[in-house]
Amino acid sequence: xxxxxxxxxxxxxxxxxxxxxxxxxxxxxxxxxxxxxxxxxxxxxxxxxxxxxxxxxxxxxxxxxxxxxxxxxxxxxxxxxxxxxxxxxxxxxxxxxxxxxxxxxxxxxxxxxxxxxxxxxxxxxxxxxxxxxxxxxxxxxxxxxxxxxxxxxxxxxxxxxxxxxxxxxxxxxxxxxxxxxxxxxxxxxxxxxxxxxxxxxxxxxxxxxxxxxxxxxxxxxxxxxxxxxxxxxxxxxxxxxxxxxxxxxxxxxxxxxxxxxxxxxxxxxxxxxxxxxxxxxxxxxxxxxxxxxxxxxxxxxxxxxxxxxxxxxxxxxxxxxxxxxxxxxxxxxxxxxxxxxxxxxxxxxxxxxxxxxxxxxxxxxxxxxxxxxxxxxx
Numbered sequence: 001x002x003x004x005x006x007x008x009x010x011x012x013x014x015x016x017x018x019x020x021x022x023x024x025x026x027x028x029x030x031x032x033x034x035x036x037x038x039x040x041x042x043x044x045x046x047x048x049x050x051x052x053x054x055x056x057x058x059x060x061x062x063x064x065x066x067x068x069x070x071x072x073x074x075x076x077x078x079x080x081x082x083x084x085x086x087x088x089x090x091x092x093x094x095x096x097x098x099x100x101x102x103x104x105x106x107x108x109x110x111x112x113x114x115x116x117x118x119x120x121x122x123x124x125x126x127x128x129x130x131x132x133x134x135x136x137x138x139x140x141x142x143x144x145x146x147x148x149x150x151x152x153x154x155x156x157x158x159x160x161x162x163x164x165x166x167x168x169x170x171x172x173x174x175x176x177x178x179x180x181x182x183x184x185x186x187x188x189x190x191x192x193x194x195x196x197x198x199x200x201x202x203x204x205x206x207x208x209x210x211x212x213x214x215x216x217x218x219x220x221x222x223x224x225x226x227x228x229x230x231x232x233x234x235x236x237x238x239x240x241x242x243x244x245x246x247x248x249x250x251x252x253x254x255x256x257x258x259x260x261x262x263x264x265x266x267x268x269x270x271x272x273x274x275x276x277x278x279x280x281x282x283x284x285x286x287x288x289x290x291x292x293x294x295x296x297x298x299x300x301x302x303x304x305x306x307x308x309x310x311x312x313x314x315x316x317x318x319x320x321x322x323x324x325x326x327x328x329x330x331x332x333x334x335x336x337x338x339x340x341x342x343x344x345x346x347x348x349x350x351x352x353x354x355x356x357x358x359x360x361x362x363x364x365x366x367x368x369x370x371x372x373x374x375x376x377x378x
Contacts, residue, residue, distance in 0.1 A: 001026050001131040001294075006120050006143055008032035011266025011283035012136030013103035013114075018058060018291040020110040028112045031126075033119040033137075039097045042166040042200075042242070043193025045174065048090040050281035057288045061106055069094045070172075070192050074364075077348050078177040081232065082341035086349060088363025091174050093193040099280070123147065123262065132301060133262045134290070136283075139252055141268035151264060152255035158273075158327050161209045161246045163222060165200040169237035176348065177233055178333065184208025185334050186229045200239055202226045203330060209246070219244055249273050249327065253320060257313070258305040265290060270316050273323040282319060286312055322352040346371045 003019060005012040008030050016028050046069075055062040074087040104114060120126055123143040127133040135143035144151050170192045177188040185208060189201040209215060214222055219241055227239045252271040257264055266283030273279075286308075293307035329336075329351035336347055345367075349355055361368040 002129075003028045003132045003134065004126050004130040005030045005134040005136055006123070006126075007135070007137035007141075007266070007268070008034075008100070008104065008114055008116070009136060009138060009266060009283065010099065010103065010280050011268075011287050012134060013100070013107055014284045015134060015136070015265065015287035015290055016112045017061065017103065017107050017110060018287060019294065020107070020112050021058070022291070022295060024111065030107070030112060030114045031118045031120050032114065032116050034116065036114075036116040037097070037101075039100055042096065042164060042197065043093050043191065044096050044099055044280045045191060045193075046092045046281055047278070048092070050278060050285075051092055053281070053285055053288060057291075064106065065099075065102055066092060066094075067102075068098060068194075070194065072173050072192075075174040076176070077341075077345040078175060078233070079337075079339075079341045079344045084341050084345040084367075085173070086345060086360075086364050086367050089174070091191070093174075093191055095193050095197070098194075127260065127262050131261060132294070134265050135262060135268050136265040137268050139250065139267040139271045141264070143262070144252075144254070144264060144268050147259060147262070150256060150259040154253050154255070156251040158249040158251065158331070159206055160327075160331055161204050161206055161214070161248060163202050163226065163244050163246050164242070165202060165223065165226065165244050166240040166242065167198050167200045167234060167237050168196055168240075169198060169200075169234050170196070171198045171200075171233075175233075177230060178337070178344075179229055180337060181208075181212070181229060183212040185337060186226070187330065187333065188230050188233070190233075197240075200230075200234075202230075205331065205334070214246065222246065251320065251323070251327075253316075257309045261301055263290065263305050263308065270320060272319055273327055278319065282316070285315075322354050325352045340374075342370060342374060 003026055005016055012030055016030055019026050020028050069092040071092050073090045074085050075089045077084045123146050135141060137143055144153055171190040172192055174191040179186045187203040190198055192198045223239050223241050227234060254264060254269055257269060265286050272282050289311040290308045293304040296307055297303040336344060349360060
């Protein structure tokens with residue numbers, strides 16, 4: 001097959017790698033609009049469940065993929081300055097640029113052609129010259145925009161404001177920090193992803209954001225303000241910027257996943273909010289499912305694309321529903337700030353409705369026993 005892929009993110013590169021390793025006669029080109037080595041953001045997080053899919057799909061690549069990951073088997077919820085640990089939550093973290101570098105090098109070793117600084121202006125024209133066009137060009141997909149009538153995307157903009165930062169303060173566990181201020185509640189999502197760096201995502205509701213003057217603050221002024229809010233956790237370390245501008249979460253879904261020989265993949269297909277930390281996992285699972293569809297139906301592209309959609313649509317919808325409930329919890333966290341640290345952490349862990357008390361008991365019996373001890377006797 002002649003396969004053209006738009007977007008050198010995890011979805012596009014991983015599909016290219018799997019397809020080329022399976023059949024070296026495939027002619028695969030990846031088109032990426034940004035220069036080589038240019039990426040935005042700090043670290044990415046995988047759960048053990050997320051990594052298990054990658055190990056099953058390609059055990060050899062999996063070992064290279066995780067070689068430099070930071071690992072931890074617990075998380076912390078910080079409320080009123082109290083650090084509540086919840087064990088049995090296994091996370092593996094790496095920098096986004098290192099993840100993409102490992103994928104890029106693996107693709108190039110197999111003979112995948114990657115063209116950087118190459119913006120595809122006409123997806124239909126490119127599709128007419130190949131057997132399969134994979135649109136893996138992210139949450140702001142140009143292909144999806146060009147063909148909105150065919151894919152019928154739906155967008156739901158959420159209310160909270162976010163800014164991505166980094167820091168040299170090392171947050172070994174995945175840490176959720178909730179801080180009450182005179183302006184309102186600030187939240188930090190933080191985790192170490194390399195020997196010297198951590199991601200530090202700041203979240204705040206729009207009213208608090210405006211009361212704090214962040215609606216008119218510059219990037220540098222916002223950075224300094226947020227660093228002072230979380231000074232007890234940051235210590236002497238500062239926040240670092242990388243296009244750290246305030247934005248709102250835009251949740252994307254599509255009524256149709258493919259049109260002709262064009263298929264959406266990863267964030268172009270569906271976004272998963274970072275409060276669940278599974279966007280990259282979902283993108284790479286999409287790549288696995290699309291690859292398996294093509295392998296199962298090598299001479300029947302419509303059947304291959306239908307197999308991909310059948311394998312992934314239910315999981316995609318379920319994950320987006322969980323993400324929506326998680327977002328609801330964060331957007332209304334002010335209603336829960338009166339809780340003591342342990343009940344607050346328990347409420348957080350069950351925010352999506354997907355984690356039962358028994359699930360928590362299996363993960364961390366000490367945590368659940370401590371929560372049970374606080375319950376009034378029947």
